[in-house]
Amino acid sequence: MNRWIEAARPRTLPLAIASILLGNFLAYAAGKFSFLTGILAILTTLLLQILSNFANDLGDSKNGVDNANRKVALRAVQTGKISSLEMKNAVILTSLLSLLSGISLIYVGLFHASWQSILSFLGIGILAILAAIAYTVGKKPYGYMGLGDLSVFLFFGWVGTFGTYYLQTEMLNFYILIPASGCGLLSVAVLNLNNLRDIENDRKTGKNSIPVRIGKKFGFYYQKIIMTIGFSTFIIYLMYQGKPIQLAQNIILMVGWYPLVQIIRNLKPEMSAAQIDPYLKKTALSTLFMIVIFGISQIFLS
DSSP states (O other): OHHHHHHTOGGGHHHHTHHHHHHHHHHHHTTOOOHHHHHHHHHHHHHHHHHHHHHHHHHHHHTTSSSTTOOSSOOHHHHTSSOHHHHHHHHHHHHHHHHHHHHHHHHHHTTTSOHHHHHHHHHHHHHHHHHHHHTTSSSSOGGGGTOHHHHHHIIIIIIHHHHHHHHHHOOOOGGGHHHHHHHHHHHHHHHHHHHHHTHHHHHHHTOOOHHHHHOHHHHHHHHHHHHHHHHHHHHHHHHHTTOOOOHHHHHHHHHHHHHHHHHHHHOOTTOOHHHHHHHHHHHHHHHHHHHHHHHHHHHHHO
16 A cells, blocks of 8 residues: 555645635635535545656656656656556546546536536546646657646646636636636646756656756746746735735735745755755645635635
8 A cells, every 4th residue: 555655646745736725715715615516626636636646657667767767756667666557557547536526526516507617627627637647648748848837837727726716606707817827837836846856867768848958057047937926926916806915914925925935045956856856845835835824814814
């Protein structure tokens, strides 16, 4: 069992639910919230993230990215803890569980909605499953072409936040895309750190991530820019709401931002893979922390 828990990469899971929590917080602040819908949204997202991790483990091993040169964050198939066949079966099973959970979420969240809405969300759910697999699996994985950042931004930002908000409220509030973009950018920041950590091995094996394309130095500049814009969007959202930033709210938000600001200050281009690795978990947890702080401020101080 331990090998499967390790392969599921628990440290990636808090970030996976950040956009879902954000959508739920904003829906609650809007006066519409279903606990069951919220739980099913979180469950579906966790299953999709685990699916992505399993598929990533399988795909990187088959494509030679996970090889003897990888010394940090070793993978289950790479080390032989899980065979390729076992991981393939796990990908299939997790895909089916994700689909089942997603259908349950649509049934509960859109019980009174039109067929157009139901079919749209079903299509998005299937697309999310395919995206989780195709990131590293197949003849032309889009993650090897530097498109992972765009996928993460869309699914961990816009789709997760806006989708959850709509499932809870059945309202199209496009202002939600502002904080959703922030959540997406901070999720991209975690992926970029992963790619910065693996840049040397990725370059040798043909995995053309953004850092491989622009170089390690500019990869760190890119990291700091997307993180700064990411947490700044939450202030922009408050401005678009037309609400003054109350003193208490401002203090709370500063508490939420502080860990992210510290991470931005500490990241430096000369860091080794082993030095970068702990910041993946720190950035993911700091993002989740900021989302929770922002959500609380929306509910109690708006």
